Amino acid sequence: MNAWRRLLLAMVCGVAVASVYAAQPVLEPMGRDLGVSVRLTGWIVATGQIGYLAGLVLLVPLGDVVDRRRLIAVHLALITVGLILTASASAAWVAFVGLAAAGVFAVVVQTTVAYAASVSLPAERGRNIGVVTSGVVVGILGARVVTGTLAEVWSWRSVYALLTVLSLGLAALVLVVLPSEEGPNRPAGYRRAVVSLGGLFAQRIFLARGLIAFFLFASFGTLWSGLSLSLADTPWQLTESQVGLFGFAGLAGALGAARAGRWADAGRAAPVTGLALALLILSWVAIAQLPWSLWLLIVGIMVLDFAVQAVHVSNQHLLTSAHPDRISSVIGSYMVFYSLGSALGAAATTAIFTAHGWVGSSLLGAGFAVCGLAVWATDRRRPLDSANFRSDKVGTRQAREETQGIDQAGQAMDDPRVL
Template sequence: MLATVCAAAVSTIYAIQPVLAVAGAELGVSPESSGTLIAAGQIGYFAGLILLVPLGDLLNRRRLIGGLLALTSVGATITAAAPNGGVAMAGLAFAGLFAVVVQVTVAYVAAVSPPGERGRNIGAVTSGVVIGILGVRVVAGLLGDTLGWRAVYVLLAVLCAGLAVVTRGGLDPDTRTSGDRYTRILRSMGHLVTTDRLFLSRGLIAFFVFASFGSLWSGLALPLGAQPWNFGTTEIGLFGLVGLAGALGAGRAGRWADAGHAQRITGWSLVLLAASWLLIARTGSTPALLVAGVVVLDFAVQAVHVSSQHLLTTAHPGRAGSVIGAYMAFYSLGSALGAVTTAWAYTSWGWWVSCLFGALYALAGFAVWGSAQLWVRDRRPKINQPTFRTRYATMISRR
């Protein structure tokens, strides 16, 4: 149920992407300004991460999840009924603001899960986020060609409203809160960046990982719609099914994190992420290599993402909401960076340069991870090791 909550909420932000051209034309938004429809949802989401997610450390998360879902439904309704671009942007921003119910849900799962099952449960819920981000492309593409783009948001409004009712009655109350004040929690989010090395390293890793992720999914429609494939909206939307295979990485990474392998899995996954771009760049006559690269990329991204959330919620069990909110702010900024650079690179030099940016973002994330590992190793207490001369003298004396 909670995975469905995450899928439905995050879909309100990403559903506009596969129908952007059609929606922009109907709303009177020029092609060069149509990107503002996408940006509106992301801006609202970023604001919600900072202002609303910390409420999960103060309020009963069961009630908060239901309330945020209801307000997300209102935003989707405004978007579906929008007569012009200005109202549509307001509706998308409103929906994005309250779609941060995703992070409140993750914090709820972390709080109510036994320590040995926390990673697995976070992975299961995070798989819903992946399904929402990628699966809505398929649904929006099909509905956009048959019933119109507004039908997508009508469906999401109904789904979010129904889930608001279900979660209110189906979830156990969560009474474990920090007992802190809201303003102090907001200040503590800023202190995390300057005082908590684990948080800073994981935030920077998320920034680069999702810049790489955004480079793919914000720009993939460009080469798919050009030679040699010339795919239409429906075909491009169906291509999102390939990425859903990466959702399997979330659950598996959660189990690995429970077993104490979160740091190791992060390193290997960042290497896989960089290597996946070698396959994604191969947009030749057959899409087989591209498909394989997308699967590897999504698997690697989710493995890193779940491992990071597991480490952070374990390190800060009393304020999981504010920590996840601050962490996801890095995610949001990284996604925006990837979306901007991939479009610019593609129009200037072609798809291979977009892929180069994606790979460089992955390598930057690996560099951050490696630096963090070296710092931890250097901070460990040094044990005096015997020198070669001492070992040799000991050996002679024993003989």
């Protein structure tokens, strides 16, 4: 895959995920305009995450049935429907419907990552996934900067209008620039693709990586959904555009983890995951100092987003390598944990902040990080069975036959090309 196509796919991810997270830095004015109480503003973001969860189960498996290139274009076009509803909403329920709809089709991110993985050579898969998923981080964090500025100059509605234009433009570019896939045979149909999701949740490696993602993004959501409320409060009382500037700190940290895909290609996904989760915990020590120091907050944000991106890329590289014949389904199932964790963090942090202030929110975020590290450590201590050591292609195929089509994901853990 050439650099221009990687850039286009990263942009698709960025715009799609921004449609879900753009509300984070403007929760206060958006909630006030729509008549939503401060205690419940976290649900503005959580609603998009709930829609995202539905899309993961119902739409992402389509990527294993139909041409992903066309699916990406269609989903981008449909995102605009939700964005238009949100931008034009005069009542809270209309905005919530729009946010949920945008969230449903924002799962185009997973279809895009699956497309990138399927057209990549094995030796480049980690690198390409790393570059493409960096668009997700740019979308989440870069949107904070743009949203804050546009909200202060015009209004929060202008952000969704801009995203509408970008989504439609990218849909057209995808059809013109990207080639159709030339991959393995796809499953017999949509129903089979959806049903196959259930088998993944019984696999140790998938469940462990999924639980890590759940706690990882619950911690991430705790920071970014609660941060604007704290910065707009005393003693800082920052404006929307000033709050949005903190997205640069997160962006710098996340892009610093751009090599995570290459680390995974080199066989270091497991130790990198453990180290990154430990850094995630430490980041909250600095983030908790927000009432007294903005500089320590900036350092904490950079470390947190570095850790989140490193773990996320490692997880996806490992799982797509273990399941090359149903990449969309495995990524969609994995992202169920991501969506649930993000929604939990977004909804919980505003309630905790209202009751206990930023210290309470920081303890919540750190607690999620500790749980993620505990899952990683527990999984590392569990012994592997002998089948896990057959890492060559023939062994992989035989293991699948022995289990009647259910992937032996544990093989990938000991494959030096994956870990």
